[in-house]
Amino acid sequence: MNRLKVFLKHPNKKSFPKMIKEVIILMIKKREIPFYYFKYLYRKNVTNYLDYVSFKEQLLLVGHRSLHNPDYVALINNKLYFALFCERISIKTPKLISYNLGSNFFFNNEVVKITDKEKLVDFFEVLFDKNKIDALFFRPPSDYGGKGCFKITKEDIENNLDGLYQNLVNGNFVHTKVVKQHDDINKIHSKSVNTLRIISLLTLEGHIEIISAFIRFGVGDSVVDNATSGGFFVGINLEDGTLQPIGHYLSQHGGEEITEHPDSGYKFEGFKIPYYKEACDLVLDTAKIIPDGLIGWDVAITSNGPVIIETNAEPHIPISNITSGGLLKNKHVKNIVEALKKQS
Structure with missing residues (x-):
């Protein structure tokens, strides 16, 4: 009901004839009823709606047997297994x-x-x-x-x-x-450790690519930053590690778009993530050790560099869709999705 209210009250909706047309096109192209359209794609600023991973395509990416090894998934999704694994091979992670x-x-x-x-x-x-x-x-x-x-x-x-x-x-x-967060990120919000979600993909050519990155921020006195727990997220420009100008709440938490942190008033645009390159390198190096097809890496930035907090085999594709402006714009994602469809 909250998501429906957000859709109905949103001031920047496309016209109803346009939305009906786009929904019909999505039904034909994607071969599914595009309920996901009404979470975000109905907004006027979304012109390339066909570039967004659909619900069925998302299920392929997070669950297809050719992309995910069950042994790797068991390691990736269990925080205790992952912490013990990192301890054994000296991966940078909270002690x-x-x-x-x-x-x-x-x-x-x-x-x-x-x-x-x-x-x-x-x-x-x-x-x-x-x-x-x-x-x-x-x-x-x-x-x-x-x-x-x-x-x-x-x-x-x-x-x-x-x-x-x-x-x-x-x-x-x-x-x-407890991780001691970098002072620059504390300027935006210091009550929670605000982690980067960096998503790696094992391409059809056999190399690992980073396809998406965003940062989650907590609000108020919450010690967690997750968007699903009431926080919000801001996209990271992959090329230089700067924040995009707009942050987003998920639709179940109001779907609001903001340009600054609601507690500190710190504006997102132009902020450069400290140790961004090192964070990407850490993810790419570790992904070679755990070569699952698609992994979401939660990375905290300390004054001494990045540390991997945890990993996820289901890395919240809808958020990456939003922050990347449509994941299917990435040729590696598009090629993987097309290959998985042929196998299904």
């Missing part, structure tokens, strides 16, 4: 401090059975002291979109755990050192 599977907490090759809140407080006090850190970030291994994430600080452990104890001991979480 894995500990993790838990239910009430079993793992740290320093030991397993601690947590039976009450006091024991959990003691566990984290030891962990903070031994690692000389003042905060931990928690993520469920298999959830996405920032769901279930939270932070615990050394100075306020007991209060943090008052409302989180049951959630922790009844769930599964990866506990990593």
Whole structure:
């Protein structure tokens, strides 16, 4: 209903005859009912609507067996597996401090059975002291979109755990050192680590290309930046790492377009991502080690360079569609989609 309201109230809609014509053309060309048209393509600024990946094409890209190896997908989509993998081969990623599977907490090759809140407080006090850190970030291994994430600080452990104890001991979480974000990005928003989503594609020719990049920003006091959790996203120009002038909320969160961060008032246009080239190089180098066909890489920028936070085998194609002005403009994406259609 929220998406429908956004569509009906949007001030920059195409005329209804034009929308009807485009929907009919999409039905014929794409061979599906283009419900996705009413999320974004109805806007006047979208003139090349045929260049946008359709829903069926998206399913091919994220699920086709010839593009995704199940063993790679299991590694990519599980934050615990990925963190342990990165630790073994020294990929730049936030340090894995500990993790838990239910009430079993793992740290320093030991397993601690947590039976009450006091024991959990003691566990984290030891962990903070031994690692000389003042905060931990928690993520469920298999959830996405920032769901279930939270932070615990050394100075306020007991209060943090008052409302989180049951959630922790009844769930599964990866506990990593909190990333200290680059000061330039903090100027835009400092309450969350605002990550780049860089998407790599293994082309038909067998080499890896970056086909899309955007940055997500949190809003308010949220510690997560994900657009699906109420944040917004801004496209990154692939050539030079500068931000596009307009940021976007997803339609389920109002679909608004903005030119500056709502909290800081910082304008996006012209802002250059620090260590952008290094972030792309890190993704390309790591994609050679995990050569799955399509991967979304979440990369944080610190004062010392980029670190990979996590990976996703389903990298939110609709957002990339918007920030790239239609993914099918990329010849490698177009060739892959056409090849997958022939195989299906």
